Amino acid sequence: MNSINFYIVDVFAETKYTGNQLAVFTNAANLTSEQMQLIAKEINYSETTFLTSPQQTSGGYNVRIFTPEQELPFAGHPTLGTAYIIQREIIKHPVTKILLNLKVGQIPVTVNYIDASVECMWMKQKEPTFHQILDVETIAEVLKIPPDEIDGRFPIQEVSTGVPFIIVPLKTLESLKRIKVNQDKYFEIISTTDAKCILVFCPETYHSNNQLNVRVFCDYLGIPEDPATGSANGCLAGYLVEYSYFGKQKISIRVEQGYEIKRPSLLLLEAEKKDTAIEVYVGGKAIMVARGEFV
Template identity: 80%
Template structure:
């Protein structure tokens, strides 16, 4: 493990030291999965990524993603953050598209640098799939809110673009802010679901220019609350289109997350129903914070 280079970036950031932290290890080809898991636990961010091929394989770069507890087939902010590091530190030139070979499959990331001061990275996620619809009373118990605070016009549902999430529509920001997860009820619930994490959202926001406020809870993965979750928001984007939340089957919205844990984040969601599938893109800014070496 000596000489293992790493970079720390903030993903979906609104400024330095906001968004979701990510550690990226760029010369990880010789690490075993067990070593990767140990390092991810030591770093203790919501996710850590390992680039296992600095040369292209099938036109992309092999990348593995670990939480402090387990490996994931896909996650949003690690995808964008790793693509950013690949461009800046491996490719070392501006490219319009970078392909990441993840366990879920190949995920394209595009770089929108029309305005260099506001460079934005976008990932196209797998088409969303829609699964079990859940009971409002059970979810209310988990979140320690009243079931009347849930927007009954829309379902509470498991949605996946590679990793499933339980999507919960709430009516007000006040309800979102008051959530304190009942861990016993949470673990009881996820024994009956494929999704192990919960995304709650509402149409009231801290910032007037944003369209939705979101919180994501992932205790099963060792992450009580995530400050910015690209995979979950990809599921949300598909959900918003599927149920015409904004009155149409196409969205282009700004989502704020992480305000309740003092890591304000901004995620950009674009989605549209095309034929029978929904095309989902999630974007945001990445900011370099640090680089170094594990010894």
């Protein structure tokens, strides 16, 4: 294997060493799928991405996403982080939109600048779809919390914008902080669902200028808890609009995640229901941390 360049970025981060870590390999054309998987396991971040060509195909850049355990058709922080590296290291001049060709399809990323430096990026996710509704008592057992701490006004449901997640509404931050996943019950429940990861949220937050606090658990993918999950929060945005969680079918909110594992993250969610369709956008910042090469 020839040496391959990589970059490390913190995504959905306000400062370095927060948010979700991502490794981006920019000259991965000669890597096999098996080599990509081995590298992702060696890096051992939630996800690692591989740009398979610096040239565009159908107007977009071909990108593959791997967790330590398997390839994914879509993931949020890898989409934004890879777009950030493409703009900074491949394109090298301001552009307003970058298209990524992922397994799930082509995902557009809009780039906002301050003085020619990337300030924030937004990805438009696939339209959310709503699937199986799950039992309160069963999920309470998985999370090791009493059933009455789950907000019964809203369903526990599988939602997908490309990758499905089980969305669980809680009443309080104290309940969310106490969660300890019961591994046996977790693997039992996901054997019956398309979704293999669980997003839990509540309306109480660490910071008053944020609207929701979120935790995401993905042991099936080799990620016990994820510090910032763009794909899951896209599903959450669709859910919030579908069920008028804030009393309306349009939202523009700030979501905090990762505080319980000391990787505080900030995700920006915008969504609106138009007729029967829901448009979902997830935004945030990316910060360069390191660069190097695999040899």
